[in-house]
């Protein structure tokens with residue numbers, strides 16, 4: 001899915017063009033189950049419903065997962081851990097978060113980075129389970145002093161080559 005500005009959704013909700021921001025829509029905000037205030041239609045989504053592509057950016061930002069990117073395979077992020085041991089530590093935390101959530105990402109551990117990708121396999125779409133997982137991973141990376149890696153997460157794992 002393409003990253004969009006979310007403009008389409010705000011135009012749909014308001015029926016007319018607006019700046020794409022939601023500052024003036026305070027009345028439309030409603031608390032969701034995680035104590036955040038979101039536009040009512042996003043707060044009402046179940047864990048099994050696909051999040052409309054136009055609303056994903058807003059939801060990721062609301063959940064503190066601003067460094068996550070959106071592509072046709074789901075949500076992805078890459079963290080500049082700097083060395084393998086730091087990467088292992090982050091992967092360990094990601095495992096704990098995923099097990100606690102019963103929702104698991106794909107993880108690629110390299111010497112200087114950890115790349116993470118999540119989609120809800122059961123519905124083949126990005127759902128709030130993925131956004132919550134991304135938020136947990138964002139928080140774990142920040143707690144570990146690990147920042148996002150500026151580059152685009154690579155697509156797929158590199159060719160493993162022959163055993164040496």
Ligand SMILES: C[C@H](O)[C@H](O)[C@H]1CNC2=NC(N)=NC(=O)C2=N1
Nearest residue numbers: 102103104105119120121122123
């Ligand atoms: C039974 C188990 O909880 C389910 O199979 C979970 C496991 N982890 C999962 N992880 C992801 N990303 N998507 C799922 O649909 C999913 N389902």
